[in-house]
């Protein structure tokens with residue numbers, strides 16, 4: 435890896451840029467799962483981060499913004515017009531791919547205009563990335579917003595040496611894009627391209643499906659092809675990788691192996707790389723005097739009460755209504771706990787321009803009102819609900835003072851909140867209740883695993899968690915903490931990059947027959963590339 439230039443491309447930059455009334459720009463690190471994971475990884479490996487700045491920046495200001503981003507944060511912005519950004523992010527990524535990948539096809543509404551914007555944004559990203567690539571560069575593309583980018587980039591770096599098939603597919607996805615696509619024919623040798631999906635990849639039965647004689651995703655073929663031009667494609671779990679491989683077989687008719695897909699005389703390697711957090715940043719933060727005194731204050735405030743914490747973006751995949759129904763059932767069946775348990779639910783505002791997110795907000799507001807109205811008294815409310823983000827110090831303090839963390843996602847690529855809670859619980863050793871539909875449930879041995887669609891099971895898990903004896907809590911936390919500490923964001927990022935660095939495309943011989951063994955000493959014997967992270971058994975309620 436020494437000397438290789440690494441470029442990470444994600445929809446968002448890790449920096450929030452704002453412009454004040456006097457026209458001055460301000461830059462500050464952002465929060466969020468992907469940002470925290472990549473920032474953790476950045477501590478162990480330096481890279482250039484390419485992404486969209488989040489709002490329209492006029493051309494006259496771009497040189498200044500570019501300079502500050504590069505000098506201070508090693509970032510490069512991709513500038514998009516408002517209509518392209520809107521159609522790409524809200525219109526296609528969050529209204530088509532997001533619901534489909536999270537098994538919510540009912541929320542989808544395919545529209546040609548948004549598909550055009552998605553393609554256009556991917557082309558714009560490709561142009562910016564191309565300007566940073568040098569011979570030997572490694573490009574690592576992140577997430578569902580950029581699934582066409584590997585194909586476009588491969589076309590750009592192969593130049594005129596790319597195959598006929600590649601050119602045809604590129605021409606098809608460039609159709610209708612008005613502005614000139616600046617494709618240089620100059621080849622850049624030895625460029626590796628990787629892709630990581632942070633969401634689930636759904637079962638091929640969902641991905642390929644037809645409703646009322648209409649393909650749910652008419653461009654399902656293009657989305658798969660878009661990432662097949664990679665050297666390495668990574669997922670959080672073995673199941674997501676398996677679903678992707680079977681979609682390639684069923685939709686594209688391609689031969690697949692457990693560790694990859696043979697495609698156009700190349701092998702696109704496929705592997706599992708569960709993401710993590712940087713636990714030390716949470717642990718160190720808890721040592722700050724200001725955080726310690728905030729913890730003491732909150733402990734005083736909730737003295738004699740068990741605190742259940744919920745931290746979720748207000749997204750329909752996070753199962754917030756399911757969580758509230760289960761709490762209501764628990765309080766109905768265990769009235770002795772009324773006044774002795776509170777749920778502190780932080781609902782971080784998210785994607786508020788999308789209608790389904792607006793509807794969810796109303797549903798949740800109504801449920802919180804009903805449950806507080808039913809069980810609340812003059813002195814006590816069972817749910818403390820906040821629709822906002824919290825500063826990092828406050829979030830750490832909240833994690834630290836909570837006796838239980840409750841995650842009820844109906845689908846979730848990984849769920850880093852569960853990792854963060856565990857990192858902050860060395861003193862209290864609280865219980866972790868985790869949905870079986872979060873990727874984290876495959877790794878976090880020591881959690882109480884629940885089906886969020888079964889309110890009785892979740893209510894029973896709440897009871898088990900608030901009554902769990904100290905020894906069991908300590909033993910569970912010991913296992914959880916060991917895992918979270920070892921399989922960090924840095925481990926995730928460096929494993930992926932090391933794996934990509936080892937792969938050689940000359941594994942595919944002239945007849946297109948692939949040499950199937952991963953060039954990976956540690957991974958030898960594992961079915962998928964990667965696979966270094968054990969997937970331990972999970973603890974079920976009552977088990």
Ligand SMILES: O=P(O)(O)OC[C@H]1O[C@H](O[C@H]2O[C@H](CO)[C@@H](O)[C@H](O)[C@H]2O)[C@H](O)[C@@H](O)[C@@H]1O
Nearest residue numbers: 466467468577632633709784846847848849850
């Ligand atoms: O950028 P936003 O639209 O505000 O959304 C925030 C992020 O949401 C998704 O996060 C996923 O990635 C996490 C880290 O791998 C994972 O733990 C979680 O389960 C996923 O939902 C999205 O995939 C990211 O691109 C967004 O930045």
Ligand SMILES: O=c1ccn([C@@H]2O[C@H](COP(=O)(O)OP(=O)(O)O)[C@@H](O)[C@H]2O)c(=O)[nH]1
Nearest residue numbers: 465466467468470747782823824849850851
């Ligand atoms: O006010 C808050 C509360 C939480 N988070 C962070 O949001 C991320 C959520 O990541 P997760 O993987 O759980 O889900 P995602 O929101 O990415 O789907 C975690 O790193 C949290 O620390 C945040 O940025 N602001």
